[in-house]
Amino acid sequence: MIENLEDLIVYVRDNRVLLDADVAAIYGVDTKRVNEAVKNNPDKFPTSYVLTLNDVEFADLRSKFSTAKSAMTRVAPKAFTEKGLYMLATVLKSPQATQATISIVETFAKLRELSRNVQRMTSYLRKLWLQGAVKCLTDTAKSAFEGEPNTPCGSTTETCE
Numbered sequence: 653m654i655e656n657l658e659d660l661i662v663y664v665r666d667n668r669v670l671l672d673a674d675v676a677a678i679y680g681v682d683t684k685r686v687n688e689a690v691k692n693n694p695d696k697f698p699t700s701y702v703l704t705l706n707d708v709e710f711a712d713l714r715s716k717f718s719t720a721k722s723a724m725t726r727v728a729p730k731a732f733t734e735k736g737l738y739m740l741a742t743v744l745k746s747p748q749a750t751q752a753t754i755s756i757v758e759t760f761a762k763l764r765e766l767s768r769n770v771q772r773m774t775s776y777l778r779k780l781w782l783q784g785a786v787k788c789l790t791d792t793a794k795s796a797f798e799g800e801p802n803t804p805c806g807s808t809t810e811t812c813e
Contacts, residue, residue, distance in 0.1 A: 657759045662713060662731070664703055668763065669731035670756070671713070675740065678756070680748040687730060689743040696743065701736030705729050734760045 660674045676683040690697045705713070705728050713729075732740060734756075741753035 657755055658763070661759070661763070662716075664705065664709055664713075664731045667703065667731070667733050668760070669703065669733055670737060672730040672732065675732055675737065678752045679740075679744055680752075681744060686740065686744070687727075689740060690730060693743055696739045697736060701733055701739055703731040703733070705731055 657678070660670055660678075661668050662671065663669070670678075672686050673683045676686045679686070690702055707728070710728060737753070737756050741749055
């Protein structure tokens with residue numbers, strides 16, 4: 653289960669989260685135990701750490717994923733943010749919970765690094781595109797000023813896009 657942890661992470665309210673049933677499976681406990689830990693330690697789980705899915709969010713997730721897992725759910729599922737997962741690890745203490753927490757920490761770190769790399773690449777590509785656009789405009793203006801035929805971007809084969 654821990655090998656494909658990234659596949660279990662979903663987005664709810666612009667947060668990367670793991671659903672309570674998935675957290676329970678990863679930690680090797682019943683979902684009920686995970687939710688009891690939250691209920692019995694409200695001071696450790698502020699609303700930004702654990703989100704209770706509303707009916708629309710729950711229906712949306714149900715439509716995207718297997719309904720078998722959530723068919724028996726009688727209460728709205730909880731979704732744990734990265735901070736909520738760290739806090740849960742302090743409450744659910746077992747060797748499996750410790751290993752699961754390490755995997756979760758590493759997975760979220762990989763996702764943050766991937767996100768930073770995508771942002772850097774986007775910025776770099778935008779910069780290259782702008783440099784090309786400026787060169788294209790400069791070459792076209794120079795050709796027009798010198799009275800040469802319209803040769804976009806300095807040649808008959810290149811075009812400004």
